[in-house]
Amino acid sequence: VPLEFRLRQNYPNPFNPTTMISYDIPEFSNVRLEVYNIQGQRVATLVNEAQNAGTYTVSFNASNLSSGIYLYRLQSGEFVSVQKMILVK
Numbered sequence: 001v002p003l004e005f006r007l008r009q010n011y012p013n014p015f016n017p018t019t020m021i022s023y024d025i026p027e028f029s030n031v032r033l034e035v036y037n038i039q040g041q042r043v044a045t046l047v048n049e050a051q052n053a054g055t056y057t058v059s060f061n062a063s064n065l066s067s068g069i070y071l072y073r074l075q076s077g078e079f080v081s082v083q084k085m086i087l088v089k
Contacts, residue, residue: 001053002026007074007081010060013034014086021046021083023074027065033058033077037066046072064086 002024010019025031033047041064046058062070067089073082 002055005074005076005079005081007083009083010072010085014088015062016088018059019085020057020059021072022055022057025051025076026076027053031056032073034065034073035060036063036071036073037065038070041069043070055089064076 004024004026007022008022010021012019021033023033028050031047031049031051032045033063034042034044035044037043044060047059065087067087070085070087072085072089073080
């Protein structure tokens, strides 16, 4: 069981068109993982559910998006973290 919340860098990065996003949550909580474009518009919701403590990996397929920089945001309880990823087509 993880000891702290953690949002990891996606792999691979840059990616085309699929990447993996991993995160740790140390306790049962509601988890929301979303992807935003550089203008701040939400382009995908990857997770929106209550999850038990553990390490999770989510696949993100961006085949319907254009090349560019995207941000992914993890929110779980009071914890919020954002990472940057680059889509290259």
